[in-house]
Amino acid sequence: MTTFAGLVKARTSLHGDALEHVRRLVATWRPLADLSFSDLLLLAPLADEEGHRFVVLAQTRPTTGQTIYPADMVSSVVDEVERPMLTRVWRLGEIVEGDTPAVGSKERVRVQVIPVRHDGQLVALLTREFLPNLGRRSGELERTYLDAFQRFGRMIAEGSFPFLQDEDELETSPRVGDGAVVVDADGRVRFASPNAVSSMHRMGIHAAMQDMRLREIGFDESAINEAFETKLPVVQEIERNEVVVVQRAIPLLEAGVTTGAIVLLRDVTDVRRRDRMLMSKDATIREIHHRVKNNLQTIASLLRLQQRRLTSKEAKDALGESERRIRSIAIVHETLSRDAGDVVDFTEIVRPLVRVVEESVSSQDLSLRFTVGGDAGELLGEVATPLAVVLNELMQNAVDHAFVGRTAGVVHIELSRRDAHLEIDVEDDGVGLPEAWTLDGSTGLGLSIVKALVTGELGGSIEMRATGHGTRVHLRVPVSVVRVEV
Numbered sequence: 001m002t003t004f005a006g007l008v009k010a011r012t013s014l015h016g017d018a019l020e021h022v023r024r025l026v027a028t029w030r031p032l033a034d035l036s037f038s039d040l041l042l043l044a045p046l047a048d049e050e051g052h053r054f055v056v057l058a059q060t061r062p063t064t065g066q067t068i069y070p071a072d073m074v075s076s077v078v079d080e081v082e083r084p085m086l087t088r089v090w091r092l093g094e095i096v097e098g099d100t101p102a103v104g105s106k107e108r109v110r111v112q113v114i115p116v117r118h119d120g121q122l123v124a125l126l127t128r129e130f131l132p133n134l135g136r137r138s139g140e141l142e143r144t145y146l147d148a149f150q151r152f153g154r155m156i157a158e159g160s161f162p163f164l165q166d167e168d169e170l171e172t173s174p175r176v177g178d179g180a181v182v183v184d185a186d187g188r189v190r191f192a193s194p195n196a197v198s199s200m201h202r203m204g205i206h207a208a209m210q211d212m213r214l215r216e217i218g219f220d221e222s223a224i225n226e227a228f229e230t231k232l233p234v235v236q237e238i239e240r241n242e243v244v245v246v247q248r249a250i251p252l253l254e255a256g257v258t259t260g261a262i263v264l265l266r267d268v269t270d271v272r273r274r275d276r277m278l279m280s281k282d283a284t285i286r287e288i289h290h291r292v293k294n295n296l297q298t299i300a301s302l303l304r305l306q307q308r309r310l311t312s313k314e315a316k317d318a319l320g321e322s323e324r325r326i327r328s329i330a331i332v333h334e335t336l337s338r339d340a341g342d343v344v345d346f347t348e349i350v351r352p353l354v355r356v357v358e359e360s361v362s363s364q365d366l367s368l369r370f371t372v373g374g375d376a377g378e379l380l381g382e383v384a385t386p387l388a389v390v391l392n393e394l395m396q397n398a399v400d401h402a403f404v405g406r407t408a409g410v411v412h413i414e415l416s417r418r419d420a421h422l423e424i425d426v427e428d429d430g431v432g433l434p435e436a437w438t439l440d441g442s443t444g445l446g447l448s449i450v451k452a453l454v455t456g457e458l459g460g461s462i463e464m465r466a467t468g469h470g471t472r473v474h475l476r477v478p479v480s481v482v483r484v485e486v
Contacts, residue, residue, distance in 0.1 A: 008057060012045065022116065042057045082101065185258060189212055244267070304319075349384060402432075
């Protein structure tokens with residue numbers, strides 16, 4: 001599917017500030033479709049066509065009425081024979097309305113063509129397309145909405161809409177159908193839709209609004225005042241009686257003068273309640289990880305105290321290894337306790353793991369340097385925990401066996417994502433592996449833990465081989481148990 005930017009670049013001569021102006025229009029024009037009960041199409045002349053043929057760059061459908069374009073019309077090309085109105089508006093720069101066939105169809109529709117200006121220059125055309133009313137009498141809501149659209153249409157034609165500073169619509173942005181209030185240049189209510197009145201009632205406001213300032217009935221109108229002053233849309237969230245309403249005040253301008261505003265209201269109480277529940281859940285999870293980390297550190301401290309009371313070297317070494325394993329798990333929980341969610345940046349876990357091992361081997365007899373390269377990305381906590389233990393074991397194994405008889409050495413950890421796997425390499429420049437040594441034949445507790453976690457729990461693979469100048473351990477973990485932030 002062709003993107004908006006790709007279509008503009010390939011088929012038109014729009015660029016620079018004019019292109020940004022058109023992009024902002026497309027990003028914020030959905031309320032206009034709802035106010036007009038119509039489909040809106042944005043067209044620009046094909047490059048070097050001088051207004052004889054136009055390409056549809058974007059379209060939006062109303063949520064307040066039926067569309068006449070259920071199919072996607074983007075990238076359709078319309079020429080001056082099919083729609084002479086387009087060429088006429090492009091040459092005269094005036095708003096024109098009339099009957100014409102729908103794009104790609106023989107069905108007659110009513111079309112209003114509005115010139116889109118930026119800095120006084122005509123840059124595109126906007127068409128409002130709808131079925132004729134056929135004599136049906138319009139109600140007050142429909143008449144008010146259509147009048148508001150016409151005011152926006154004139155703003156588009158003079159270049160004051162879209163606004164220079166206007167955010168793209170968010171999922172929680174209020175729509176016209178959620179509730180709309182129209183105020184005049186004095187800020188007095190001229191119309192309030194039934195849904196807007198219902199939102200007010202849920203907030204405990206039951207006074208009549210017609211011809212009143214919103215502050216006179218107890219509603220915060222600071223967003224309207226700011227929109228009048230800045231001549232820019234203002235979004236504000238109001239909470240009253242445990243009801244949360246998002247309001248978006250959009251100023252209506254004429255020749256640079258604010259002539260009123262339309263205020264869109266949306267009750268987001270349920271959305272905010274779910275947000276608070278999620279925040280509470282995240283806080284609870286972080287607190288659990290924090291307490292687990294504290295408990296693990298307490299256990300590690302108790303093991304360290306017990307180790308000091310022992311005289312047997314074998315027993316002291318065993319407790320020291322257990323303490324390091326517990327501390328490596330505690331590091332994962334400490335990271336999870338700082339951030340919401342169940343994923344951690346494993347690269348940030350590797351560095352404190354290295355410090356744990358460095359602290360255990362610092363002595364005058366052996367000087368080791370640990371280096372870390374690459375990026376592991378984010379891992380699920382349930383994956384990061386066993387991997388932290390595995391990495392701790394591999395570093396400790398290098399410390400215990402790779403530098404026998406030596407006074408210095410380097411251990412390098414390399415992290416990478418390759419294809420559908422996370423790969424970790426632990427390489428030292430030590431004495432290498434004994435002859436005829438095999439990983440399957442090793443009986444040490446550390447490597448047994450590594451094999452069990454990598455091949456069993458993580459479903460990965462492990463290779464260990466001599467490199468000619470030391471030993472290299474290669475871990476490969478399938479990405480199915482790794483989540484990458486996109």
